Amino acid sequence: MAATWPDGGHGSFSLVGVPTDQELVRFPLLAGRWPAGPDEVALNQVAVGPSPVGRTVELVVEGRRAAWTVVGVVEEVASPAAAYVEREAFVARTGLAPRTLRIATGATSFAQTRATVDRLERRLDERGTHVVHVVPIELLYNAMGEHVVVLVQSLTGLSLLMAAVGVLALAATTSANVAERTRELAVLRAVGARPRQVWRLVLVEGWLVTVASLPLSLLVAGPTSALVGRVVGTLAFELPLPLDLSWTAWLTWSVAVLLVSSAASLAPAVAATRGTVREALART
Numbered sequence: 001m002a003a004t005w006p007d008g009g010h011g012s013f014s015l016v017g018v019p020t021d022q023e024l025v026r027f028p029l030l031a032g033r034w035p036a037g038p039d040e041v042a043l044n045q046v047a048v049g050p051s052p053v054g055r056t057v058e059l060v061v062e063g064r065r066a067a068w069t070v071v072g073v074v075e076e077v078a079s080p081a082a083a084y085v086e087r088e089a090f091v092a093r094t095g096l097a098p099r100t101l102r103i104a105t106g107a108t109s110f111a112q113t114r115a116t117v118d119r120l121e122r123r124l125d126e127r128g129t130h131v132v133h134v135v136p137i138e139l140l141y142n143a144m145g146e147h148v149v150v151l152v153q154s155l156t157g158l159s160l161l162m163a164a165v166g167v168l169a170l171a172a173t174t175s176a177n178v179a180e181r182t183r184e185l186a187v188l189r190a191v192g193a194r195p196r197q198v199w200r201l202v203l204v205e206g207w208l209v210t211v212a213s214l215p216l217s218l219l220v221a222g223p224t225s226a227l228v229g230r231v232v233g234t235l236a237f238e239l240p241l242p243l244d245l246s247w248t249a250w251l252t253w254s255v256a257v258l259l260v261s262s263a264a265s266l267a268p269a270v271a272a273t274r275g276t277v278r279e280a281l282a283r284t
Helices: 087-094 110-126 137-180 182-190 195-237 247-272 277-282
Strands: 002-004 010-012 014-018 029-032 040-044 056-061 064-074 082-086
Touching: 014 087, 040 056, 064 082, 064 087, 082 087, 110 137, 137 182, 137 195, 137 247, 182 195, 195 247
Parallel strands: 014 082, 040 064
Antiparallel strands: 002 010, 002 056, 029 064, 040 082, 056 064
16 A cells, blocks of 8 residues: 655555454554544554644555545554554445454463464365464564564673673772771771771771662663663664663662672772781871
């Protein structure tokens, strides 16, 4: 099917006639509503082009031209450009009989779906209908996931690299602070502080720096994740990816950061108790 936009541009996509009394084809609405009249059409976000809700588009199907009013824009992930109209309007405007039969099952696993498909193929073959190929929806989901997994792994690797840099920076900062306070720590040891207490003092300092940075990291992570999702979704699916913040993941990451900060502060803590009190007090 071809479309001619008001600005003179052209595009090809699929026209789908949907029965009015079904619930299988219902996509989230980005704008407007679902078609309810013989001259109304809903476009997905790929096909919408320069024609927002309320505009008229001319569609050419099998050489027949017809004008339709865009009443809605629907969200359809990983799908080519498509237009949805009522089935009766599809038959009247195109002169084509419905050629699609959709079967919905209650399968909850890929194995159940595969078994259902095998039974359908056998039944169709018994009736003389040859099945060219079958594409399970799970395969499409896996294909979409594989397109994104490379980016996810890259971002994960980048975050781990940034975490490693943060650990080195924290270790260097803590070591510098310990070196500057060598005499003060020696005085604490001279008045009876045990090495374990000195270690604890240095470790708590590293924890305080880490805890103070967590709220800032949360404020930065939210908008940054939304921006990355918008850019990646627009480039891959012409649709921004939804932002789903996981508090469990944030808490897990926070605990991991605290453990790593403890490891980063361990070497400076050991250095704070190394040597005798006399040597520490003699340092300038």
